[in-house]
Amino acid sequence: MIELKNAAYNYGGRDLLSGLSLKLSPGSFHFLTGPSGAGKTTFLKLCYMELQATAGQVNVFGKDVTTLSRDEIAKTRSRIGVVHQECKFLDHLPLTANVCLPLTATGREVNPDDLRDLLAWVGLDGHADSLPPQLSGGERQRAALARAVIMAPDIILADEPTGNVDWEMSQRLLRLLVELNKMGKTIMIATHDLNLIRAAKNQVNSRVLRISNHKLQLAGADL
């Protein structure tokens, strides 16, 4: 689904990430870990094409990203659900409109029943008309997750989805992501929270990738 071949990225200085090689297969569940500033967000941006590798190659759904036009990138993005580290919303629109944005932005119909189910699933059915600034951190994370999955994407990339929520809420979010994986979605979660990774161990068969020394390594079973 997403394949990196010896890819590298730098923000203008020396390489932040280099020699990245990875193949995400359908239905897999990955954690991406590493200290803050290691380049987790940058790695995910390479995956959802906000950034283009400065060396090597990135293929998304079998296509070399550098060959895609702007409209093709837009189209490909609707197959990848992203929960951003700082969940950005359109603050003047209510929660429902924000969650439905990927549909409306691509000219698709919103099915009200599906929407109600989705909001209930992330536990936000009481907040349908709230504006994003009125939501708590955990609610925003769950709203972002709902927005990421409304297009029924094949891949879900979550960047620190439990970054600013308490332990209980982070467990809840993890369970939602595990459920999505059980439905066949490919999942990648960037996090520096090792407890979260440990908690996932007995729910799902996950693999852990670690960024250290600008490289991507498959971490051992023991954490």
Added chain:
Amino acid sequence: MNAFLSRIRALFDGDRASHSVVPPSGYTANLTVFTAAAMSFLAVFAIALSVATDRLADHWAGELARTATVRISAPADQVAAQTQAALRVLETTPGVAEARAFEAEEQMALLTPWFGPDLPVETLPIPQLIEVVEDEQGLDAEGLKLRLAAEVPGAIFDDHTRWRRPLVAAASRLQTLGLVSIVIIAGATAAMITLAANSALAANAQIIGVLRLVGARDIFIARAFVRRFTFRAFAGGVLGAVLATIALLFLPNTEEAGGFLTGLSFVGWNWLLPLAVPFLAGFVAYAATRFAALRVLKGLT
């Protein structure tokens, strides 16, 4: 053309969705409407100037082609003889298609507006007028003057072309200026709308980023802005054009004032011209915003 029409259609019905993704902006919206209204107001006057000067140039050019006059001022008992002499001279002058002495009633009719109907024309030493119609080649005014001076002492040749020709040139020049003004007004409108659109795009950079990340195509994002600015400019255009048209309607009627001045106003079907102004404003805004938005979006990942 079809592609263009479908774009227009998309602007009208299509995306209410793309409309709501950008928050309303009361203050700058009003400025755009005001700018479009002001520009449309000026555009209507520029159009009025163009058509009025066009009409004036036509009018003068027509007169110019048509006539000159010979005036006979002589003691009462010699007028008839001198008139005959002058007509003989004119008949043998190359370039004169026709020469005809005015009847007393015609002269009377010409004078009535100035002196009233009760004027006893017969008793006054009113000069006899001879209308001279030139043919295609035109006549040699200096030569004619010399011959008249030699043969008909009381005759004076009035060559209208001498003072009308520069007026016709001035009128044509004014018309060109009017047309150039319309182009300048359209250009200035495009520039101002572009500035406003760029500031709206900058103010909404975060929204644009979010839209891009959830898979919105450039054209969807651009349309949200294009739609707004097109409607604002159109609304402003209607306002400005209506006000300018009302102002023209209430211009004093120069026809009634009795002059040949046609005045800075519309005649007949010309009154439909202001209708085009709001559409022109809308189109200029559409093109300017679309161009600005797509250019800004190209710069984002």
